Amino acid sequence: MYFDPNEYLLNPYISFLNWAVVVGCLTFVVLFISMVNLVATRGANGIGIFFDELGEMTADLFHLSPRRIWALTRLTYTEAIRRKALSVFVVFGLLFMFAGWFMGDSKEIKPDQVKVYISFVLTTISWLTLPVVLILCCFGIPEDIRLRSIHTVVTKPARRVEIVLGRMIGIWLIGCLVLAVMAVVGHFWIVRQIPAESQPLLTCRVPVYGTNIEFLDREGNFARSGVNVGDIWAFRSYIEGATKARAIWTFRNVDESSLDSDGNLNFENSFSAFRSYKGDMTRPLFYDIKLFNPAKNLAYTTDPQPVNEFRHKLDKIPRKVTVDNVQYDILKDFVNEKRELNVEVSCIDREQYIGMARSDLFIRMPDRPFWMGYWKAVLGIALTLLLITMIGVSASTMVKGPIAAVLTFVIYFLSLKDNHQFMDQLVFGQVQGGGFLESIYRLVMHMGPSQELPANPAFTVVKFFDWTLNNFLWLCRHVIPYSQYFNMPEFVSNGFDVPWETSILPSLLVTAAFIIPCVVMGYFALRIRELESK
Amino acid sequence: MSQSENVIEIRNLSKVYRDFWGRPKVRALNALSLDIKKGEVFGLLGPNGSGKTTTLKLLLGLLFPTEGEVKILGKSAADVSKNERIGYLPEESYLYRFLNAYETLDFYGRLFNMTAAQRKERSEKLLDLVKLAPQSRRRQLKEYSKGMTRRIGVAQALINDPDLVMLDEPTSGLDPLGNRDMKDLILDLKAQGKTVLMCSHLLADVQDVCDRIAILYGGELKVMGRVDELLKAQDETQIRSSKLSDAALKEVQEVLKRHDANVINIDQPTASLEDLFLKTVQESRERPGHRNVIDRQSVT
Numbered sequence: 163m164y165f166d167p168n169e170y171l172l173n174p175y176i177s178f179l180n181w182a183v184v185v186g187c188l189t190f191v192v193l194f195i196s197m198v199n200l201v202a203t204r205g206a207n208g209i210g211i212f213f214d215e216l217g218e219m220t221a222d223l224f225h226l227s228p229r230r231i232w233a234l235t236r237l238t239y240t241e242a243i244r245r246k247a248l249s250v251f252v253v254f255g256l257l258f259m260f261a262g263w264f265m266g267d268s269k270e271i272k273p274d275q276v277k278v279y280i281s282f283v284l285t286t287i288s289w290l291t292l293p294v295v296l297i298l299c300c301f302g303i304p305e306d307i308r309l310r311s312i313h314t315v316v317t318k319p320a321r322r323v324e325i326v327l328g329r330m331i332g333i334w335l336i337g338c339l340v341l342a343v344m345a346v347v348g349h350f351w352i353v354r355q356i357p358a359e360s361q362p363l364l365t366c367r368v369p370v371y372g373t374n375i376e377f378l379d380r381e382g383n384f385a386r387s388g389v390n391v392g393d394i395w396a397f398r399s400y401i402e403g404a405t406k407a408r409a410i411w412t413f414r415n416v417d418e419s420s421l422d423s424d425g426n427l428n429f430e431n432s433f434s435a436f437r438s439y440k441g442d443m444t445r446p447l448f449y450d451i452k453l454f455n456p457a458k459n460l461a462y463t464t465d466p467q468p469v470n471e472f473r474h475k476l477d478k479i480p481r482k483v484t485v486d487n488v489q490y491d492i493l494k495d496f497v498n499e500k501r502e503l504n505v506e507v508s509c510i511d512r513e514q515y516i517g518m519a520r521s522d523l524f525i526r527m528p529d530r531p532f533w534m535g536y537w538k539a540v541l542g543i544a545l546t547l548l549l550i551t552m553i554g555v556s557a558s559t560m561v562k563g564p565i566a567a568v569l570t571f572v573i574y575f576l577s578l579k580d581n582h583q584f585m586d587q588l589v590f591g592q593v594q595g596g597g598f599l600e601s602i603y604r605l606v607m608h609m610g611p612s613q614e615l616p617a618n619p620a621f622t623v624v625k626f627f628d629w630t631l632n633n634f635l636w637l638c639r640h641v642i643p644y645s646q647y648f649n650m651p652e653f654v655s656n657g658f659d660v661p662w663e664t665s666i667l668p669s670l671l672v673t674a675a676f677i678i679p680c681v682v683m684g685y686f687a688l689r690i691r692e693l694e695s696k
Numbered sequence: 697m698s699q700s701e702n703v704i705e706i707r708n709l710s711k712v713y714r715d716f717w718g719r720p721k722v723r724a725l726n727a728l729s730l731d732i733k734k735g736e737v738f739g740l741l742g743p744n745g746s747g748k749t750t751t752l753k754l755l756l757g758l759l760f761p762t763e764g765e766v767k768i769l770g771k772s773a774a775d776v777s778k779n780e781r782i783g784y785l786p787e788e789s790y791l792y793r794f795l796n797a798y799e800t801l802d803f804y805g806r807l808f809n810m811t812a813a814q815r816k817e818r819s820e821k822l823l824d825l826v827k828l829a830p831q832s833r834r835r836q837l838k839e840y841s842k843g844m845t846r847r848i849g850v851a852q853a854l855i856n857d858p859d860l861v862m863l864d865e866p867t868s869g870l871d872p873l874g875n876r877d878m879k880d881l882i883l884d885l886k887a888q889g890k891t892v893l894m895c896s897h898l899l900a901d902v903q904d905v906c907d908r909i910a911i912l913y914g915g916e917l918k919v920m921g922r923v924d925e926l927l928k929a930q931d932e933t934q935i936r937s938s939k940l941s942d943a944a945l946k947e948v949q950e951v952l953k954r955h956d957a958n959v960i961n962i963d964q965p966t967a968s969l970e971d972l973f974l975k976t977v978q979e980s981r982e983r984p985g986h987r988n989v990i991d992r993q994s995v996t
């Protein structure tokens with residue numbers, strides 16, 4: 163599901179609108195499929211039945227009874243417990259009993275080790291809860307239909323929407339229960355593994371990233387990026403030392419709350435160094451940070467600071483700084499009226515390079531306690547479970563259990579970061595030579611991509627087909643949830659708090675986006691089909 | 697006015713089962729029309745596979761008709777709100793096997809939006825009514841015998857104190873005592889003014905409890921009418937008395953002869969619904985398409 167956090171930061175209205183469009187499209191597609199299905203199974207009456215059902219469904223929504231939903235929730239819940247879904251704890255217990263052996267228990271702990279502990283716990287928890295939920299949600303309703311126990315439910319005043327919702331909530335509750343127990347155990351485990359003197363490593367940094375980064379080249383002109391030093395991770399750009407090359411960040415919303423308890427503005431960076439000649443390898447490269455306000459023609463530059471390669475480096479800038487013997491207040495004099503602060507970084511060493519990307523410099527707000535981030539990450543897993551539950555339950559109303567499970571898994575798989583990016587390429591990559599049919603035609607006719615197609619109705623059809631297909635792909639790409647939003651454990655294991663705008667909010671919205679289409683799908687699937695096992 | 701008294705109206709109802717590809721497989725029901733009135737006990741009879749269960753499922757909206765239509769309690773079969781006043785016992789008790797008797801009734805009670813107190817009271821009452829042994833009420837249904845499952849199934853069907861009860865072979869799996877209880881239960885429901893539609897193969901019981909019956913064969917209605925009317929042979933008189941001596945018997949025969957009556961036989965009476973049933977099935981087999989409807993009530 164599509165919700166672009168960057169877009170949101172720039173313009174919340176547009177991004178909500180886009181989100182709503184995708185939700186609408188998805189609902190529409192679900193309705194359309196239901197209608198086609200009805201026409202296929204009941205002939206011409208199908209259309210009439212479809213609109214009747216649409217009315218019924220709307221009426222159902224107003225007759226929803228919490229007590230009935232709760233009854234079905236409890237049923238699902240009891241079923242899962244009595245069918246021994248909780249035996250997953252055995253696996254969990256075993257894993258944690260033996261994990262200690264492999265993780266070691268040294269006196270002194272490095273930040274990387276903390277990261278391993280945290281991500282071990284959170285990954286284990288998600289990989290244990292996901293399959294449980296997947297199985298429960300994909301096999302529940304099909305079993306109910308196969309054993310026909312659903313007959314005794316649908317001949318009671320239980321609405322189909324309630325059946326679907328009851329299932330979803332029940333399974334999600336089980337998932338959350340399992341998750342909560344594991345998370346509590348995991349939390350204690352992490353804290354216990356880390357000796358007292360290393361406990362400060364368990365923290366949640368709260369970064370405020372710059373909204374954008376700009377580069378000046380060695381002559382001091384604006385450039386799209388810095389220098390590429392052949393680093394395969396091309397996301398960092400490099401600036402050359404002792405030239406006019408600079409990297410410039412703009413930070414928004416800088417105010418009192420950005421300062422730490424001592425009144426310092428903390429900048430944290432993870433710059434990387436690139437040496438064009440060896441020089442003195444033991445001597446680090448140096449950079450400085452300049453705060454500037456063009457409107458007041460004011461600039462403050464820090465002392466040269468060593469690059470802390472492969473590690474984070476913290477620079478504290480006091481609120482009151484002295485420039486040319488005059489004292490200035492950073493918040494009053496450097497932060498402009500739009501509450502923006504401009505920051506420039508330069509490399510000091512001649513013919514050496516320092517590499518940076520937008521996220522390599524941030525204002526570090528006061529830290530939050532570890533448990534806060536940890537439980538936000540757990541929330542991220544809970545949301546993933548909810549998403550899987552919704553997709554799985556609604557898939558299982560249409561097809562048999564194993565197929566529903568495969569389908570749900572495929573959707574989950576596609577949602578993973580790399581696969582999602584591949585879809586992006588599919589949808590946005592094709593530019594020249596038209597869409598699917600058109601390019602086939604061009605291939606067969608040995609036609610170049612830039613040649614004009616003859617104007618006749620056949621090609622209009624071809625183009626229309628391609629347009630539809632492309633839009634369908636577009637929808638698929640936007641509909642498949644982007645699991646990266648849900649990947650809150652990654653923040654926590656890297657020692658960060660889970661950010662609201664780029665992770666929690668999108669996850670919530672993506673999850674919410676599925677509620678309507680999934681319920682509509684569940685309703686129609688259970689209504690338009692005879693609930694006999696076939 | 698008589699129209700509104702009909703609890704169930706079936707018009708020209710047909711059902712063709714299709715396979716996955718939509719190709720017709722079986723014509724399970726063919727142009728069935730019948731009405732069931734408020735307060736009557738109606739028996740749906742027929743050999744295996746004659747379409748009884750199919751009819752019930754069509755009435756409940758579990759299946760969709762191929763042709764024709766159905767009105768039940770004045771609503772369409774697809775209307776969920778009709779279920780408020782209906783109780784249904786499926787052919788096999790499709791209940792949740794991991795629940796115990798109390799939980800089962802509690803669950804179904806919740807589906808009717810009953811309060812906790814109502815559910816508790818009603819469950820106790822029903823479990824007593826269907827005579828489920830108290831010590832088995834806390835055991836999961838998967839441990840139940842067939843008859844016990846049947847009993848809890850009946851209790852489940854009555855949880856909402858329905859106006860219309862549909863029972864698909866209520867006595868299957870019950871012991872003779874259970875059979876007896878079931879019969880009493882149905883008569884009791886009738887006494888309370890409820891409408892009962894039941895399928896059964898136990899003809900003696902049907903004869904005892906049903907006001908009207910219909911016999912289906914191969915999805916078609918063959919016989920329908922009031923039980924007493926159907927079983928009353930129109931042009932025969934049966935005389936029943938205590939055992940007569942040979943002399944007395946001779947005298948009686950003489951009297952009959954004097955009145956031009958032709959003595960067919962003088963015999964002990966038989967379980968005659970069984971006769972009717974067998975005759976109907978036999979006839980249907982020999983003369984497809986034949987139909988015999990004696991339905992005084994719907995004529996007047």
Ligand SMILES: Nc1ncnc2c1ncn2[C@@H]1O[C@H](COP(=O)(O)OP(=O)(O)OP(=O)(O)O)[C@@H](O)[C@H]1O
Nearest residue numbers: 694713722724742743744745746747748749750751
């Ligand atoms: N789900 C189904 N798919 C295909 N055919 C079916 C299905 N259910 C029933 N039938 C067929 O429909 C016909 C009528 O079946 P139905 O269950 O209504 O009979 P019945 O009168 O209830 O029989 P019984 O006395 O054995 O319960 C049978 O020929 C049966 O094979």
Ligand SMILES: [Mg+2]
Nearest residue numbers: 748749750787
């Ligand atoms: Mg049957």
